[in-house]
Structure formats: C-alpha cells, structure tokens
Amino acid sequence: MKIAIIGAGTIGLSWATLFLSKGHTVTVSDPRPDLAQVVPRGALLAEPVEQAVAEAEVVQENGPERIEFKQDLFAAIEKAAPSDALILSSTSGLVASAMSEKMAEPGRLIVGHPFNPPHILPLVELVPSPATPDALVRRAREFYRSLGKVPVLVHKEVDGFVANRLQHVLFRECVSLVEQGVVSVAELDEIVTNSVGVRWATVGPFQAFHLGGGPGGLRHMMAHLMTDIEPETAARLAEAAEREYPLENYEQLCEMRDRLQSAIIELKGGVN
Structure with missing residues (x-):
C-alpha cells in the first residue's frame, strides 16, 4: 500500500517506522531541512505535499495544531490525492468538521488520533465528522487494524477526544497533590505505576x-x-x-x- 505521511515530527516519524515495518511504501513530506537525516531507512521523500499524496492510497497528516493551517492543508491534500484515498489526521484535539471546512467533500477527512508513540502503543481514536459516511469509517478502521492497532470509534466530536481528556484530568490532580506537598513527583509516579x-x-x-x-x-x-x-x-x-x-x-x-x-x-x- 502507498502511504503518504505529511509532517515529520515525533508522531509522523513514528508512523513512518510502523508503516515501513508492515511492508508499505511510505513517502514523507515536511519542510524541515534535515528531513533526509531523520526519516527511517526505506522512506521516500517528497518536498511539496501535492507530490507526496499524488498516488497515495492513505494519507496520514501530522502537521502543526493550528486550525487555519490544517484547513488549507487538507484542501490542498484533497485536490492532489486520488479521489478514493483515505485522508486521516493525527491531530490530538481538533475535530474533523472544523479542519475540513475548506474541502470540497468534508466527509472524507477522519481523525485517526494515535497514542504516542504510534509504533508502540495500540490505540487509535477514530473520530469522523457528522458528514463522514459509515463505509469510510469502516475502511479507516480496517486500515488501522491491519497495522495491529486497536481503533476505537468516538461517536461524537469533542475537543481532545477521550484518552487525552482522561489524561488531562488525572495530570491536573497529580500537579495539585505535588504542589500541596502531599507527595513528591517521583513518589506520585511510583504510586500510579x-x-x-x-x-x-x-x-x-x-x-x-x-x-x-x-x-x-x-x-x-x-x-x-x-x-x-x-x-x-x-x-x-x-x-x-x-x-x-x-x-x-x-x-x-x-x-x-x-x-x-x-x-x-x-x-x-x-x-x-
């Protein structure tokens, strides 16, 4: 399968490692000057996004968490990618209905939010927009399952999705307990683990x-x-x-x- 990775930060590079380990053809696009030095061996490089997605069957986006940037990026991806390509976003909190506002077919975008690092932890939160057809959600779920992931459908768009919301609440309480002098940082970690x-x-x-x-x-x-x-x-x-x-x-x-x-x-x- 031909997979395009847009954005080669920590998440994008982790995805690249996983996709390559499963035998897929992986093309990575990112403007960072050291791209050739940081991508896993076997990955192909493409400077413009349009070139990276031109023949992609799956696009996994991992760009900056800025809504305006995401909207322009997904509009460009949609125009350049094949009409049947899966378009997925690793965003950790933005919802698909907002990121897809400039797309001709907004329902094509699905959030596939991994738990970091994606090449190790199994969870992928699947968060479609209300405009996403069920058949497309099933395709995305099967794609992630083929990688050995555990895709879980989030039935309603909510900022931060599920895992990060739980993590955020717990961490706020961790901070409170340490700041009150109840336990130290290391002691709290020992209690939780x-x-x-x-x-x-x-x-x-x-x-x-x-x-x-x-x-x-x-x-x-x-x-x-x-x-x-x-x-x-x-x-x-x-x-x-x-x-x-x-x-x-x-x-x-x-x-x-x-x-x-x-x-x-x-x-x-x-x-x-």
Missing part, C-alpha cells in the same frame, strides 16, 4: 469497578461507595457493565484480570 497503572493496563475503569464490586458487580459498588452518582445514571451504567461483562462469568473475568496483572508486575520487576 504500582496501582491504577497496572490495573488500567488490564481492565478499564468500568470493568475494574465492576469486578471490584464482587458478585454484585458495578451495581453493588456504586450503591455502597459511589452514592454521589445519580440513581438513574448508576442504573444505566450498571446495565451496560452487566451486558459487556456478564456476572455469570465473574470468576473467569477475575482470573483473567489477576493473571494479566501478575504478568505485568513480574515484567516490571524484571525490567527494573
């Missing part, structure tokens, strides 16, 4: 509390320890958790969680 870090690497927040609630699941946990959550909301969340993680499989789910978490702890000890 030996508690929620291990937990969330194996089960997400909802599944963690669902299993932590015992045979009664998330419903039991919220009724006893999360009484600040509105009863209607708690009921909806409990039903969703019970649907995704059936309580009749409670023991098997706990066994899987324990096995995975023990493996991570053992690996951490070996690395340290």
Whole structure:
C-alpha cells in the first residue's frame, strides 16, 4: 500500500517506522531541512505535499495544531490525492468538521488520533465528522487494524477526544497533590505505576469497578461507595457493565484480570 505521511515530527516519524515495518511504501513530506537525516531507512521523500499524496492510497497528516493551517492543508491534500484515498489526521484535539471546512467533500477527512508513540502503543481514536459516511469509517478502521492497532470509534466530536481528556484530568490532580506537598513527583509516579497503572493496563475503569464490586458487580459498588452518582445514571451504567461483562462469568473475568496483572508486575520487576 502507498502511504503518504505529511509532517515529520515525533508522531509522523513514528508512523513512518510502523508503516515501513508492515511492508508499505511510505513517502514523507515536511519542510524541515534535515528531513533526509531523520526519516527511517526505506522512506521516500517528497518536498511539496501535492507530490507526496499524488498516488497515495492513505494519507496520514501530522502537521502543526493550528486550525487555519490544517484547513488549507487538507484542501490542498484533497485536490492532489486520488479521489478514493483515505485522508486521516493525527491531530490530538481538533475535530474533523472544523479542519475540513475548506474541502470540497468534508466527509472524507477522519481523525485517526494515535497514542504516542504510534509504533508502540495500540490505540487509535477514530473520530469522523457528522458528514463522514459509515463505509469510510469502516475502511479507516480496517486500515488501522491491519497495522495491529486497536481503533476505537468516538461517536461524537469533542475537543481532545477521550484518552487525552482522561489524561488531562488525572495530570491536573497529580500537579495539585505535588504542589500541596502531599507527595513528591517521583513518589506520585511510583504510586500510579504500582496501582491504577497496572490495573488500567488490564481492565478499564468500568470493568475494574465492576469486578471490584464482587458478585454484585458495578451495581453493588456504586450503591455502597459511589452514592454521589445519580440513581438513574448508576442504573444505566450498571446495565451496560452487566451486558459487556456478564456476572455469570465473574470468576473467569477475575482470573483473567489477576493473571494479566501478575504478568505485568513480574515484567516490571524484571525490567527494573
């Protein structure tokens, strides 16, 4: 597959490494003067964006996070790229409907936001605009799956998407605790990497509390320890958790969680 990478910063170069490792033909475009020195071996270079995308089947954009710049860039990409090329953006917070305002077919643009570094971490947040056809979203999802990624559809455009919003809230609390003198920077990192870090690497927040609630699941946990959550909301969340993680499989789910978490702890000890 012919893939064009627009923007060769940290994210773009990481994508290039992954695409090349999967056997794709990769062309990189960036105005930086040291481009030839920083791209991975095997990547092709193209100075103008139009040349880079002319024969591309997929375009992965990684340019500066400036909305006006993005709008002009995607208008140029759309004109120069084949009409059936996937046009994807690695933006960490801008929404497709805003970035595509100058495109003739705004629905062609889909956010494919990776978690850094893309050649290591599996997540890609797929965030289409309301104008994006479902078939195009499916193509983007299959493309990322073919790379070994875990593409997760974000159903509504929201600034910052999901992972970064969660990360931002947690980091604000980290800063607050350190600034209050509760813990040091290193102590806080040690707390996270030996508690929620291990937990969330194996089960997400909802599944963690669902299993932590015992045979009664998330419903039991919220009724006893999360009484600040509105009863209607708690009921909806409990039903969703019970649907995704059936309580009749409670023991098997706990066994899987324990096995995975023990493996991570053992690996951490070996690395340290």
